[in-house]
Amino acid sequence: MRALIVEKDADGATRAAVQEIDEGRLPESEVLVAIEYSTLNYKDGLCIGPGGGLVRNYPHVPGIDFAGSVERSSDPRYRPGDRVVLTGWRVGEAHWGGHAQKASVRADWLVPLPEGLTTRAAMAVGTAGLTAMLAVMALEDHGLVAGRGPVLVTGAAGGVGSVATAILSRLGHEVAAVTGRPEQADYLKGLGAARIVAREELSEVTRKPLESETWAGCVDAVAGAMLGRVLKQMKYGAPVAAVGLAGDAAIEGALITPFILRGVNLLGIDSVMQPYARRVAAWGRITRDLPMDRLEAMVVPATLADLPRLGAEILQGRVRGRVVVDVNA
Known part of the structure; x- marks a missing residue:
C-alpha cells in the first residue's frame, strides 16, 4: 500500500514523502478500511510539516478524515463492503490517518456513508x-x-x-x-x-x-x-x-x-469528539442542505504526491475551498 509518511530527523526537521509500505505496519484495531478519498485541512498542513504539537510519534501518516469501504471488521456494526466516513477522534494526529490507501481504526470512530452521497462528495465535505x-x-x-x-x-x-x-x-x-x-x-x-x-x-x-x-x-x-x-x-x-x-x-x-x-x-464548535448521534444528524443535514453543485465548485483535486506542497500552502492561507485527495491516483 502507498502512504504519505512524515519522518523527523535527529535535528527535529520533518520531511514528508509518498512511500510503499507493508500493510502490517498499520496499527492494530477493529476495522480495516480501504480508502478511496481523503482531504486536506489546516491540521493536516501542521502534521505534514512542523507537527504543530499534534503528532505524538514518528514516522506518521497524517490525514484527519477519509471515506472508503470496509475491508474487514471484528465489530458486528460493520461488514466488508460497507461504505464509511471518518472525521476527527485525533486520527491523523495521534493515530495514523487517511493519507494512505488503507487505515486501521476503531469502529466507534466511523459513521456510515449517508445514502445518496459518494465517497468523493463526502470528502469534498470532510x-x-x-x-x-x-x-x-x-x-x-x-x-x-x-x-x-x-x-x-x-x-x-x-x-x-x-x-x-x-x-x-x-x-x-x-x-x-x-x-x-x-x-x-x-x-x-x-x-x-x-x-x-x-x-x-x-x-x-x-x-x-x-x-x-x-x-x-x-x-x-x-x-x-x-x-x-x-x-x-x-x-x-x-x-x-x-x-x-x-x-x-x-x-x-x-x-x-x-x-x-x-x-x-x-x-x-468542536468536531473532533462529537458524539455519534450528533455526527449522524449533521451528515443527514449536509445531504439535505448543502447544494452539491456549489460543493463541486469548491473542490481542488489532488493526489498523495501533491500533499507536501499543498500542506505548506494551506498553512500560508493559499488554499481555497476543499482539497479532495484521490489516494489511489
Whole structure:
C-alpha cells in the first residue's frame, strides 16, 4: 500500500514523502478500511510539516478524515463492503490517518456513508464541512432563523467558511462573507454570498464597549481581533459559532459588554469528539442542505504526491475551498 509518511530527523526537521509500505505496519484495531478519498485541512498542513504539537510519534501518516469501504471488521456494526466516513477522534494526529490507501481504526470512530452521497462528495465535505454544519445547527439551536438580518462568515474562502456560506445561503440567509483575498469575491458570490466584507473592515482593535447592531449570526473561523470586533456588532441575543483561530487564539479587544447588555451567545464548535448521534444528524443535514453543485465548485483535486506542497500552502492561507485527495491516483 502507498502512504504519505512524515519522518523527523535527529535535528527535529520533518520531511514528508509518498512511500510503499507493508500493510502490517498499520496499527492494530477493529476495522480495516480501504480508502478511496481523503482531504486536506489546516491540521493536516501542521502534521505534514512542523507537527504543530499534534503528532505524538514518528514516522506518521497524517490525514484527519477519509471515506472508503470496509475491508474487514471484528465489530458486528460493520461488514466488508460497507461504505464509511471518518472525521476527527485525533486520527491523523495521534493515530495514523487517511493519507494512505488503507487505515486501521476503531469502529466507534466511523459513521456510515449517508445514502445518496459518494465517497468523493463526502470528502469534498470532510471535517471542514461537518464543522460548518455543526456550526449552523448550533446557531439554529440558539435562535437563528432566516429573515432576521445578515449572517457573517469570517475566513469565508477557507474550507469551513466556504461550506458555511453555501449552507446558510441555501437556508435563505443573507450571507456576508469576510475575506482578505479580494480576488475570491466571485468565488464567494458563486457559493451564495450576498456581499463581500473586506477583512480590513473588521481587523482593527477598538475599545468601544459596543457598536451598531448589524449581524443576526456569525460563523467565525478567525478569532483574534476580528472576533472581538464582531461580538460588539451582533444583534440582541444573536449567536456566534467559533470554529477556528486562524487569526489568533485570543479574542483581542473583547469585553464582557456584548454578553451582558445584548445577550450575545458565543458557542464553541468542536468536531473532533462529537458524539455519534450528533455526527449522524449533521451528515443527514449536509445531504439535505448543502447544494452539491456549489460543493463541486469548491473542490481542488489532488493526489498523495501533491500533499507536501499543498500542506505548506494551506498553512500560508493559499488554499481555497476543499482539497479532495484521490489516494489511489
